[in-house]
Amino acid sequence: xxxxxxxxxxxxxxxxxxxxxxxxxxxxxxxxxxxxxxxxxxxxxxxxxxxxxxxxxxxxxxxxxxxxxxxxxxxxxxxxxxxxxxxxxxxxxxxxxxxxxxxxxxxxxxxxxxxxxxxxxxxxxxxxxxxxxxxxxxxxxxxxxxxxxxxxxxxxxxxxxxxxxxxxxxxxxxxxxxxxxxxxxxxxxxxxxxxxxxxxxxxxxxxxxxxxxxxxxxxxxxxxxxxxxxxxxxx
Amino acid sequence: xxxxxxxxxxxxxxxxxxxxxxxxxxxxxxxxxxxxxxxxxxxxxxxxxxxxxxxxxxxxxxxxxxxxxxxxxxxxxxxxxxxxxxxxxxxxxxxxxxxxxxxxxxxxxxxxxxxxx
Ligand SMILES: Nc1nc2c(ncn2[C@@H]2O[C@H](COP(=O)(O)OP(=O)(O)OP(=O)(O)O)[C@@H](O)[C@H]2O)c(=O)[nH]1
Ligand SMILES: [Mg+2]
Numbered sequence: 001x002x003x004x005x006x007x008x009x010x011x012x013x014x015x016x017x018x019x020x021x022x023x024x025x026x027x028x029x030x031x032x033x034x035x036x037x038x039x040x041x042x043x044x045x046x047x048x049x050x051x052x053x054x055x056x057x058x059x060x061x062x063x064x065x066x067x068x069x070x071x072x073x074x075x076x077x078x079x080x081x082x083x084x085x086x087x088x089x090x091x092x093x094x095x096x097x098x099x100x101x102x103x104x105x106x107x108x109x110x111x112x113x114x115x116x117x118x119x120x121x122x123x124x125x126x127x128x129x130x131x132x133x134x135x136x137x138x139x140x141x142x143x144x145x146x147x148x149x150x151x152x153x154x155x156x157x158x159x160x161x162x163x164x165x166x167x168x169x170x171x172x173x174x175x176x177x178x179x180x181x182x183x184x185x186x187x188x189x190x191x192x193x194x195x196x197x198x199x200x201x202x203x204x205x206x207x208x209x210x211x212x213x214x215x216x217x218x219x220x221x222x223x224x225x226x227x228x229x230x231x232x233x234x235x
Numbered sequence: 236x237x238x239x240x241x242x243x244x245x246x247x248x249x250x251x252x253x254x255x256x257x258x259x260x261x262x263x264x265x266x267x268x269x270x271x272x273x274x275x276x277x278x279x280x281x282x283x284x285x286x287x288x289x290x291x292x293x294x295x296x297x298x299x300x301x302x303x304x305x306x307x308x309x310x311x312x313x314x315x316x317x318x319x320x321x322x323x324x325x326x327x328x329x330x331x332x333x334x335x336x337x338x339x340x341x342x343x344x345x346x347x348x349x350x351x352x
Contacts, residue, residue, distance in 0.1 A: 013298060016334040016341055017271040041306035070312065072302050077348035081341070084271045084300060097312075104269050106336050106345075132336075176349060183346040190339045 013082050018182060019102050021088040021127070022111035023119025027139045027169035028087040029071050031111060034175035035085055036073020070101065085179070088123070098126065107186040108134040109178060111169065114144045117155055124156065133189040135182050137167040256287055257317045265324025270312065273298040273331040274319055280327045291318060291328075298331055 020028045033040045072086040086101045102108070108127050112120045120136075127134045138152065149164045158164070163185050168174040268274075275298040282292050290308050299307070305315035322328040334341045 012275075012331050013273065014332045014334055014341070015271050015273050015300060016338075016345060017269075041303060072306075074300075074303070075349065077345050081344055081348065082273070082300075083345055083349070084302065086270070086302070100270055100312075104271070104333060104336055106334070106342060176352065180346065180350050183342060183349065187339065187342045187346060190337055190342060193337070194339065 013076075013080050015082045015084060017084045017086060017105045018179070019086050019088060019105045019108040019132075020111065021108050021123040021134075023113070023116060023123070026111040026113045026116075026119065028111060031109070031137075031167075031169035031175050031178075032071050032073045032085050032087045034169055034172045035075060035179055037076060038074050040071045040073045042071050070097065102127070102130065102132060105132055107182055107189075108132050109137050109182050110134050111137045111139055111167070112152075112156075113139055113141055114147050114152065115141065117152070120156070124158070133186045135163040135165060135178075135185050137165055137169075137178050139167060139169055256285075257314055260317050261313055263317045263320030263324060265320040268301055268316060268320050268323065268330060269333050270302045270316070271300050272333050273300050274304075274323065274328040275299075275331060277326055277329045283322070283327060288318060288322060288327075291315075291322060295328055 020031050022028055029040070070087065070089045072084055075083045075085065077083055086105075088098055088101055108123075110120050110123045110127070124134075136152075136156065136158065138149070149166075153160075153162075153164055156164075163181060165178065165181055167178040274295055276292055276295045280292075283289050287308065287310065291304055294304060294307055301315055301319050302312065304310075304319060305312045308315065310318070319328060323330055
C-alpha cells in the first residue's frame, strides 16, 4: 500500500467507546484521568441554538445555549485498536448530548457515592432503557458508611447480573481494574445474547424489565431472534 | 445551583466564530458521525483554505477522533462534528471504522489488552 507515512500498516485503527456516568461529583472526571494515557481532553458538548440571528443580521449568543464541559480519555490498546472513555456531563444530564456520547457505546460504568445513592438513579434508567450493559462502581469516599453491596443492590433495585464493585477513581490501577471488570461484564452479556441457552437468566423481579442484556444493535438478527424464541419457550 | 460556565464562554470573543462557520447548523448534509469516529485526510486531498478547516486537515494527517479534534482545535463538539462531516462529504477526510457495540472479538481484544498492561 503506497502511503506518505512510514507507519502505514497501523494507520487505520479501529475505535471503540465506553462511558463513565453517575451523579454530580461522583468521580467521573477523576476516573477518566486515571485510565487515560493522554491528559484527559475537555470539550464542550452542546451547541443548540448557540447562535441566533438578530434583526440586523448579526449573530448573537442566544440565552438558551448552555455549554457543558465533557471529558474523555484514550487508551491505545494495541496499534490497531483505540478505546475512548467518555464521561457524561454532570449537568443537563439528560439532554441530547447524552445520546451523542452514549450512542454506540460498548457499555457504561456508573459511579456511585454511597452517601448519595439516589443521584445515580437517572443514569441507571438511562442505560437500562437503551440496553447498554453497565456495572456499578462504588467510590470509596472518606467518611462514607461501608454498606454491604447486596444492600446497595436492593436499594438500587438492580438484578443479580449487574456487577456492583468497589473502586477508587483516584488510582490508576484501581480504575483500570474497574475498566477490566466492565469489559468482562460486556463480554459476558454479549456471549449470553449470542447463545440461545440462557445459562444465567436474570432473576425475576417485580417490575417489568427491559431486555437489558440486548445490545443496541444486534449483529446477528437471526441468533437474537432464536434466543428470544428459546427464552419464550421456557429456558 | 448557578452555573457560570456559559456566561464566561459567551463573553470570550472566540466563542462565536465556530458557530458562524457552521452557519448555525447542528448537522451536516453529509450525515451524522459518532463522537469517537476517527477520521483521516484522504490520500491526495488538497488542504482547505478556510483556517479552521485547514487546522482539522493538519491534525488529521494522522487519525483523530471527532472528540479529539474538538478538544485539540478548541471548538465545541457540535461544531467539530459538523465541520468534520462537511469535510467527509466533500472527500477531504475519510472515516475509519468504529466498532459495533456487539462485536465480541473486539471486546475480547480490549479486555486482554487492558488486563495485560
Ligand atoms: N475518596 C475518594 N474521593 C474521590 C474519588 N473519586 C473522586 N474523588 C474526589 O471527589 C471529588 C469529585 O471528583 P470529580 O472527578 O470531579 O467528580 P465528577 O463526577 O467529575 O464531578 P462533576 O463533573 O462535577 O459531576 C474530587 O475532589 C475527587 O478528588 C474516590 O474514588 N475516592
Ligand atoms: Mg467532572
